[in-house]
Amino acid sequence: MAGSSSGMTLGSVTPAVTLAGTTDDSEKNAEFQEIEQILSPDFLPADQITNLLREHNVDIIQEKMRAFLNFQNIHICLKDAILLDYYVSGFFWAKGMDFTIDQCSKFMTLLDMLLHNLQTLHMSLEDSIKWLGEVMAEIGPNHSQKNEELHIFDVRESKAIIDYLKISLFQHYRLYEFMFYSNREEIVIGMEQTIELVKPADLPFPAPLEEGISVDIYATFMAPSPPLESELKELDQEQGSQESLLETERAKMDPLAGFTIDDVKSALARVTDEVLMNIQNEISEKLQVQEEAFNARIEKLKKT
Numbered sequence: 001m002a003g004s005s006s007g008m009t010l011g012s013v014t015p016a017v018t019l020a021g022t023t024d025d026s027e028k029n030a031e032f033q034e035i036e037q038i039l040s041p042d043f044l045p046a047d048q049i050t051n052l053l054r055e056h057n058v059d060i061i062q063e064k065m066r067a068f069l070n071f072q073n074i075h076i077c078l079k080d081a082i083l084l085d086y087y088v089s090g091f092f093w094a095k096g097m098d099f100t101i102d103q104c105s106k107f108m109t110l111l112d113m114l115l116h117n118l119q120t121l122h123m124s125l126e127d128s129i130k131w132l133g134e135v136m137a138e139i140g141p142n143h144s145q146k147n148e149e150l151h152i153f154d155v156r157e158s159k160a161i162i163d164y165l166k167i168s169l170f171q172h173y174r175l176y177e178f179m180f181y182s183n184r185e186e187i188v189i190g191m192e193q194t195i196e197l198v199k200p201a202d203l204p205f206p207a208p209l210e211e212g213i214s215v216d217i218y219a220t221f222m223a224p225s226p227p228l229e230s231e232l233k234e235l236d237q238e239q240g241s242q243e244s245l246l247e248t249e250r251a252k253m254d255p256l257a258g259f260t261i262d263d264v265k266s267a268l269a270r271v272t273d274e275v276l277m278n279i280q281n282e283i284s285e286k287l288q289v290q291e292e293a294f295n296a297r298i299e300k301l302k303k304t
Contacts, residue, residue, distance in 0.1 A: 043109045044068065049101050052091060062088045079179055086168075087111065093164055103152055106139060107161065114169055119180045125173045132165065 044052075048068050055061050065088050066074060074081045090111045094104045110132075117123040117131060136158055153161065169176065 043112045044105060046101055046105060049104050049108070053095060053101065053104065058088070058092060061092060065091065082179060083115070086115070089168065090164075097157065097160060099157075100152075103157070106152055110135065110139075110161075111169075114165070115176070118173075118176055122181075125170060128173070129170065132162070136162065 052061055052064055062084065066084055069087065071080045071084050074084055091108060094107045099107060114128060117128060123131065139152055
């Protein structure tokens, strides 16, 4: 894990608690050294903490934290992005609590230790909570008035730290275990494929298959040679002469080529007169038949 204080182990970070009055000088020195190792601010140096405390923008803090912890693949590696968000969120919360430089350093080291215990020691949620209680008993409020320089958090700050760890790490402990222990499949987000397009159907026969003859033999002995410019010009001239001949033949075969507009008008007038005359005759015959029928009915009515 980038930037992690990986030199710590469970045996070295668990404080040794003894009864007052029964601990000799050597045991006190060993206890003091163990506590000093717990609180060693080697995760982020004081100059980096000071640099981060000057910033008020979360994006700037995230970028500087990424540079300090040497996370290079946050845009493509989900694990690095999650760890960076874990540290940035914790630091921004500590900054909002108005922690001092020493308090921020101890808090960031505490965050790193919890992840170290989870990733390296495979510590369960219950063991992590117990471990946190032992550590907070050493760096939290001092009730025995012993080693006052080690107790840097008061009661309010200690409760706030425990509440923050409850909603940030402990509430999602299974997800962090899944991130560290489960092997995730690589998702293919891109694939390069070579597709051979079908050639236009202007050749006498299709191109050879890959398992057939070679392309060189096909191009040398089978593929038709491209036409020359002189042949193309001759083809264009022949096509132009054929089109002109077709136009002349169409003009010769046109039955109305020898008629004028007046001739066409007179012919149309005669045809129209004949059609109208036939229609008038039909109407007259139908009217005459109807008139005779009405007259016959009238005669019958008169007789009755």
